[in-house]
Each structure stands twice: as structure tokens, then as C-alpha cells.
Amino acid sequence: MASKQLNGSQIVLKALVDQGVEDVFGYPGGAVLPLYDEIFKQNQLRHILVRQEGGAVHAAEGYARSTGKVGVVLVTSGPGATNAVTGLTDALMDSVPIVCLTGQVPTHLIGNDAFQEADTTGITRPCTKHNYLVKDINDLARVVHEAFHVARSGRPGPVVIDLPKDVLMGQGPYSPPTEAGHKSYRPQLKGDAAQIRRAVGLMASAKRPLFYCGGGVINSGPEASRLLKTLIKKTGYPCALTLMGLGAYPASDKQFLGMVGMHGTYEANMAMHDCDLMINIGARFDDRVTGRLAAFSPGSKKIHVDIDPSSINKNVSVDIPVIGDVAHVLKEMLAVWKTERAKPDTPALKAWWRQIGKWQKRDCLSYKTNSKVIKPQQAIQRLYEATKGHDDVFITTEVGQHQMWAAQFFKFDNPNHWLTSGGLGTMGYGLPAAMGVQVAHPKALVVDIAGEASTMMNIQEMSTIAQYRLPVKVFILNNHYMGMVRQWQDLLHGSRYSETYMDSLPDFVKLAEAFGAVGLRATRPNQLDNVIKEMLATDKAVIADIRVDKMENCFPMIPSGAAHNEMLFGNNGDDSLASEEGMVLV
Amino acid sequence: MNPQPEQINEHTISVLVDNEAGVLARVVGLFSGRGYNIESLTVAEVDPENALSRITILTSGTPMIIEQIKAQLGRLVPVHKVNDLTLEGPHVARELAMVKVVGSGEKRVESLRIADIFRARAVDSTNKSFVFEIVGDTGKVNAFIKLMEKLGLTEVSRTGVVAIARGTKGI
Numbered sequence: 126m127a128s129k130q131l132n133g134s135q136i137v138l139k140a141l142v143d144q145g146v147e148d149v150f151g152y153p154g155g156a157v158l159p160l161y162d163e164i165f166k167q168n169q170l171r172h173i174l175v176r177q178e179g180g181a182v183h184a185a186e187g188y189a190r191s192t193g194k195v196g197v198v199l200v201t202s203g204p205g206a207t208n209a210v211t212g213l214t215d216a217l218m219d220s221v222p223i224v225c226l227t228g229q230v231p232t233h234l235i236g237n238d239a240f241q242e243a244d245t246t247g248i249t250r251p252c253t254k255h256n257y258l259v260k261d262i263n264d265l266a267r268v269v270h271e272a273f274h275v276a277r278s279g280r281p282g283p284v285v286i287d288l289p290k291d292v293l294m295g296q297g298p299y300s301p302p303t304e305a306g307h308k309s310y311r312p313q314l315k316g317d318a319a320q321i322r323r324a325v326g327l328m329a330s331a332k333r334p335l336f337y338c339g340g341g342v343i344n345s346g347p348e349a350s351r352l353l354k355t356l357i358k359k360t361g362y363p364c365a366l367t368l369m370g371l372g373a374y375p376a377s378d379k380q381f382l383g384m385v386g387m388h389g390t391y392e393a394n395m396a397m398h399d400c401d402l403m404i405n406i407g408a409r410f411d412d413r414v415t416g417r418l419a420a421f422s423p424g425s426k427k428i429h430v431d432i433d434p435s436s437i438n439k440n441v442s443v444d445i446p447v448i449g450d451v452a453h454v455l456k457e458m459l460a461v462w463k464t465e466r467a468k469p470d471t472p473a474l475k476a477w478w479r480q481i482g483k484w485q486k487r488d489c490l491s492y493k494t495n496s497k498v499i500k501p502q503q504a505i506q507r508l509y510e511a512t513k514g515h516d517d518v519f520i521t522t523e524v525g526q527h528q529m530w531a532a533q534f535f536k537f538d539n540p541n542h543w544l545t546s547g548g549l550g551t552m553g554y555g556l557p558a559a560m561g562v563q564v565a566h567p568k569a570l571v572v573d574i575a576g577e578a579s580t581m582m583n584i585q586e587m588s589t590i591a592q593y594r595l596p597v598k599v600f601i602l603n604n605h606y607m608g609m610v611r612q613w614q615d616l617l618h619g620s621r622y623s624e625t626y627m628d629s630l631p632d633f634v635k636l637a638e639a640f641g642a643v644g645l646r647a648t649r650p651n652q653l654d655n656v657i658k659e660m661l662a663t664d665k666a667v668i669a670d671i672r673v674d675k676m677e678n679c680f681p682m683i684p685s686g687a688a689h690n691e692m693l694f695g696n697n698g699d700d701s702l703a704s705e706e707g708m709v710l711v
Numbered sequence: 712m713n714p715q716p717e718q719i720n721e722h723t724i725s726v727l728v729d730n731e732a733g734v735l736a737r738v739v740g741l742f743s744g745r746g747y748n749i750e751s752l753t754v755a756e757v758d759p760e761n762a763l764s765r766i767t768i769l770t771s772g773t774p775m776i777i778e779q780i781k782a783q784l785g786r787l788v789p790v791h792k793v794n795d796l797t798l799e800g801p802h803v804a805r806e807l808a809m810v811k812v813v814g815s816g817e818k819r820v821e822s823l824r825i826a827d828i829f830r831a832r833a834v835d836s837t838n839k840s841f842v843f844e845i846v847g848d849t850g851k852v853n854a855f856i857k858l859m860e861k862l863g864l865t866e867v868s869r870t871g872v873v874a875i876a877r878g879t880k881g882i
């Protein structure tokens with residue numbers, strides 16, 4: 126063998142560099158000491174030292190989703206790896222490309238209950254797209270390259286590489302990435318031409334069409350969003366987006382109906398219910414979107430474009446499945462629309478838009494302000510208005526009511542600027558994710574729209590934010606409650622607020638200061654704009670403690686087990702309680 | 712689409728996979744994690760040169776579930792091919808069982824007689840026992856075991872189903 130021998134840690138780092146990695150989020154420990162030693166000796170990779178491994182994975186998710194690149198994580202064996210599990214699961218559910226390197230005890234100790242041993246590949250098998258245990262240093266370089274390929278291609282996802290310490294310390298050959306595809310994993314990019322022609326045929330003859338688009342558009346890359354916009358503009362059809370899809374189509378456009386699903390807009394959900402053709406581009410008929418399946422969009426034919434064949438016909442059976450990458454398929458759809466000289470049915474479309482206009486008049490997101498307490502919706506709206514002048518604004522969220530209000534009231538015109546934990550609904554996502562975004566975009570404005578309870582879940586990352594001087598803004602809608610859970614207690618459990626009020630919360634202003642950040646507070650509506658202004662003018666990290674109405678609930682809402690045309694409007698409508706069957710659902 | 716979407720049918724699915732550590736755990740974990748049935752599962756390397764193993768799974772579900780099972784299997788990284796032998800045309804399916812029967816006198820003679828009818832072979836015998844080896848489709852193996860119950864059956868070990876398409880067609 127002619128090739129130069131490197132040690133295992135050098136092989137890993139060289140492979141990362143060859144994969145275009147610039148930043149790694151990690152936390153050291155015994156099993157990964159050799160890797161950290163090599164990190165010390167080089168200057169091609171920047172290591173961001175987090176405060177808890179869970180934060181590392183969410184940071185890498187933020188990094189990945191805001192750049193389209195693979196996020197990289199490095200943690201030690203045992204507790205390092207188990208702390209990463211929530212983030213890996215989050216990345217799997219939301220299709221985020223992550224490569225997570227975990228240390229492992231030396232191969233001869235595997236299975237011995239050695240110190241800080243965990244069966245990492247066993248534990249992470251169901252929460253990764255794929256995982257590897259490298260036992261032979263001759264496989265090491267190939268496995269790292271393969272892991273990146275698997276993480277980023279097809280439907281993206283997290284990949285774990287478990288690295289025993291003796292492999293990291295052994296000597297072996299390095300091989301660069303190759304162009305040759307994977308021997309078995311070959312996701313289909315191009316959609317079937319005949320299916321696409323049938324789809325376009327249906328689109329041209331639809332009377333009440335609706336584009337229903339999701340995170341798949343964003344994962345396909347910015348070109349997919351451009352093509353989507355061209356197609357939607359060409360057809361004149363309405364478009365609704367999922368929580369994960371926000372930004373895939375400009376929210377400021379007239380053809381945008383808002384978000385679909387449990388806390389989506391009345392017009393988007395009613396259009397979903399009443400359409401005669403649903404054109405699903407990169408969404409997965411998630412239960413938050415469909416509501417009661419038996420009553421889901423009963424009169425429509427359905428087209429479903431998805432790169433993951435297992436998403437097709439999983440919850441909802443569709444008429445025309447198209448397996449392929451969104452950008453590839455949209456390009457073909459546009460070409461066919463053109464060559465077939467397809468035209469929308471203008472009179473029918475006019476009538477459809479008239480109907481949609483009536484739904485829009487319902488003004489489902491309206492809320493009443495007053496001079497005494499800040500409404501959470503108001504806080505987000507004011508934040509949105511204040512950030513309009515900024516070039517590059519990224520919003521992350523935690524999980525709860527504030528997340529839904531952010532989705533409803535913050536308007537995204539571009540993909541990759543909205544980052545939220547959709548599938549797993551992980552409280553504690555937003556702060557480390559914002560940190561990851563800021564690492565990738567040092568100049569951008571990055572705001573975590575947060576709840577006070579969620580913020581506490583990964584508050585330790587404020588220390589990382591301080592260390593790397595990341596000017597992340599944590600905008601807390603502080604209602605003293607786990608608001609979303611309290612809302613369900615209102616709807617389903619007789620307003621018995623069992624364990625959802627949080628006593629003894631920290632003073633967030635002092636807490637910010639303790640972490641070297643700036644703390645701000647607004648308690649009255651007339652302070653809101655000033656606090657937002659000051660937050661945006663501060664070039665350091667900020668925690669803004671926005672004291673909002675404690676009892677406000679998030680509407681409109683399709684309660685679990687209900688159909689799209691059974692929405693609750695809360696404050697501005699008359700509500701019945703959710704159904705008995707709905708109670709067992711989450 | 713399907714006339715009886717709720718009808719539950721049995722399917723024999725063949726999965727060609729890389730013979731590598733953890734691959735069986737991935738397949739089995741997928742079934743348990745997603746609540747699918749496994750009636751039987753067999754696995755062995757079939758192509759040592761390319762390190763490929765073939766897993767044969769007997770499962771059941773509605774057409775939508777079966778479609779899901781295949782799609783989910785297909786997206787596992789080490790999976791090369793997923794074939795639904797039940798849908799893809801006629802196939803032969805066999806399993807092998809070893810059946811231990813302990814007894815003496817008339818029962819012992821009767822067990823030999825039945826084994827003969829079923830073309831089961833005695834692969835071990837003592838004064839008081841036989842181990843029969845029987846090969847056949849699941850129904851035949853079940854029938855044989857049922858008959859042995861009254862004749863001193865003490866233990867059964869079965870392989871589960873292996874299957875292959877009839878004719879020239881391969882997977």
C-alpha cells in the first residue's frame with residue numbers, strides 16, 4: 126500500500142475537511158480525546174464548544190437548515206451520545222442533514238459494560254437515517270464520506286458514526302470522496318414522466334385547486350422555491366404551506382393563504398377541505414395537518430410529490446404519486462405545462478377565489494389589544510414590523526403557543542429563514558438552533574421567539590453564545606405558563622392547570638447579565654416597541670423578557686380528532702369543547 | 712382504488728441486504744417500531760462474493776400497510792431490493808421443521824407411519840424417541856405437528872419460510 130498512513134483521528138478530520146465542513150459543534154470526553162488532540166493541532170475546522178450535547182445537535186440543525194449544508198456534531202461515548210439522542214430524533218423527524226460523530230470505548234471492550242460505554246448504534250438505530258460502528262480503520266475514510274452522502278441525499282436525515290477509541294488512535298490509509306454512487310442507497314431524483322403529465326393534466330382541468338407545500342420544497346434547495354413560485358404564479362392557484370414549509374412560497378404574495386393545520390388559517394384549512402385538486406409538493410399529510418383522516422379533504426383528487434416513497438399513501442391515499450426531488454419534478458411540471466399549453470379554467474378559478482375571499486373575510490387571526498397587557502400576537506407582529514428593514518432575518522422558535530403565533534404572524538418570503546421543531550416538537554430547540562444559525566451567518570439578525578418554559582430547557586447555551594460572541598436575540602413571550610399545555614387543559618380538562626404554572630422562574634434580565642448578555646424587559650404595551658428597538662440595536666446577545674397576557678390562547682384551532690371545517694376561533698367566535706374521541710389523541 | 716382496503720392479507724416479502732452488522736436489527740426494529748406483524752423471518756447469506764444476505768419475511772396487513780412495509784424496507788440504507796413474492800406471481804415457499812416425539816408402543820409406530828405419509832424423515836432415533844425432519848409449505852408442516860401432538864410431541868424447531876419465484880424470473 127503506497128498511500129500515506131494517518132492516525133484515525135487525522136483521517137476523520139481530513140474527511141470532514143474534504144466534505145467541505147467548516148464548523149463542528151461538540152463537547153469532549155475520554156473516548157474522543159485523540160480527536161480533540163488533532164483538532165488542537167489544526168486550523169481548518171472551527172470547533173464550537175457547547176454546554177450540553179443536546180445543544181450541539183440543535184445547533185447543528187440550525188446551521189444545516191439555514192445553509193443547506195450538513196451540520197456536524199462531535200460528542201464523547203456513553204452520556205455524550207445519549208445526550209444527543211433528542212436532537213437526532215428531532216433531525217430525523219424534520220429531515221435535517223446531520224453527521225454526528227460519537228466516541229466509543231475501544232473495540233476490545235465493547236459489550237463489557239466498560240466505563241462510559243453505551244450501545245450507541247443500538248440506541249440511535251431508530252432515531253437516525255443510518256448509523257455506523259467503525260471497527261476497522263481501513264473502513265474509516267469511506268464510512269465518513271458515505272455518512273455525508275447518506276445524510277444529505279434523498280430525504281435528508283441524521284447519521285451517526287460511532288468511533289471506538291482504538292480506531293481513532295490506530296494507523297490507516299486515507300481515501301478522498303469518490304463520485305461513484307452508493308451501492309444500494311440511490312434515491313430517485315427525476316419523477317416519472319407519465320405521472321408528471323397526468324398530474325399536469327389534472328392541474329389544468331381543476332376547478333378548485335390548492336397547492337399544499339411543505340418542508341420538502343425547502344430541503345430540495347432554493348431553486349425548488351423559485352420553481353414553485355413560477356408554477357404557482359403561472360397557474361394563478363392558491364397556495365398553503367405547512368409549518369415546516371413556511372418561506373417556501375412568499376408569505377407577502379396574494380396567492381398565499383397561510384399555514385395549514387391545527388393552528389393554520391381558516392382560509393387555508395377551508396380551502397384544503399373544499400378543494401377538488403390538492404397538489405401536495407413535499408409535504409407528508411402529517412396528523413397536525415390532516416385533522417380527522419376520515420373527514421380530510423373528502424372531495425379532492427390528490428397529487429403527491431415526495432422524494433421518500435414511504436411518505437406516499439402512508440396516511441392518505443393519493444391519486445397521482447410522483448416520487449422524485451421537488452426541484453426536478455417542478456421543472457418537469459413547468460415544462461409540460463408549457464408544451465401542453467395548459468391553461469387554468471378561468472371562470473372556475475374566479476369563483477374559487479371569490480369563495481376563498483369570503484373565508485379570508487373571517488379574519489381568523491384577529492385579536493384585541495389593550496393598553497394594559499401585551500398580547501403575544503402583538504409582540505410578534507411588532508417584532509416582524511421592526512425587522513422588515515433588515516437584510517437577513519432568521520427566526521427560530523421553541524415549542525408551544527409562541528411557536529404557533531410566530532408561524533401565524535411572522536411573514537417569511539424566503540426559504541431557510543424559519544427554523545422550528547415541527548415533527549418532534551422539542552422544547553429547547555430554538556436557543557441552540559439560533560446559535561447554530563448565527564455561527565453560519567455572523568452578520569444576520571437571528572431571533573429565537575421563545576416561551577419562558579422552553580428557554581429553560583437549554584439555557585446553558587447562553588454560555589456558548591457568550592464565548593463565541595454570537596449576537597443571538599432571545600425574544601421570550603413570557604406568560605408564566607406552559608401555555609400550550611394549559612390551553613389543552615382549558616379545552617379538555619376543565620381548566621385544571623395541573624403542573625403547568627411555573628413558579629420561581631429566573632429573573633431573565635439578571636440571567637442575561639449573568640451570561641454576559643443584555644437583558645431587557647417589557648411589561649406594558651407602550652414599552653414593547655422600545656424594547657424591540659433596543660434589542661435590534663444591540664450588537665450583543667440579548668434576552669428580552671416580554672411579559673404577555675398569561676391567559677391568551679392560540680386560535681384558530683382544529684382540535685385533535687376534528688375536521689378542517691370544525692375549527693375553533695376562541696376569543697372571536699363561539700367555541701364548543703373538543704370531542705371525547707379527540708381527548709385520547711395528542 | 713382498492714375494492715376492500717381493510718382486508719388483511721398475508722404477504723411473503725424477500726429483502727436483499729448487505730450482510731453487515733446490525734442489518735437484521737434494522738429490519739426487525741422497523742417492524743416492531745412501526746407496529747407491523749412478523750409471522751416468520753429467515754435470513755442467511757446467499758451471495759458470499761458480494762456479501763449479500765436474503766431475508767424472507769412473512770407478514771400481514773391491509774394493502775396500504777403492505778405498501779408501507781415495502782417502502783419502509785426500501786429506504787433502509789443497506790437494502791438492495793425488496794420483492795413482494797405474493798404480488799409478483801407464483802412462488803414456492805417452504806419451511807423445515809424438526810419435530811421431537813417421545814413415546815413407545817403403538818403411538819411410536821403410528822408416528823412413524825404418519826411421518827412416512829408426510830415424507831418426513833427420522834434424523835435421530837432412540838428407543839423412546841424420534842426427531843423427524845419435515846419440509847413443506849407451512850400448512851403441511853402445521854398439519855404434521857398437529858398429528859404428532861397426540862403421539863408424544865415434546866418439542867418443535869422450525870426455520871420459518873423461505874421462498875422464491877417460480878419460473879425463469881429472478882428478483
Ligand SMILES: Cc1ncc(C[n+]2csc(CCOP(=O)(O)OP(=O)(O)O)c2C)c(N)n1
Pocket residue numbers: 523524525526527528550551552553575576577578579580602604606607608609610
Ligand atoms: C421536551 C419537551 N417536553 C415537553 C413538551 C410538551 N410541551 C409542549 S408545549 C409545552 C409548554 C411550552 O411552554 P413555553 O415554552 O412557556 O411556551 P408557551 O406555550 O407558553 O408559549 C410543553 C410542556 C415538549 N413539547 N417538549
Ligand SMILES: [Mg+2]
Pocket residue numbers: 525576577578602603604605606607608
Ligand atoms: Mg409560557
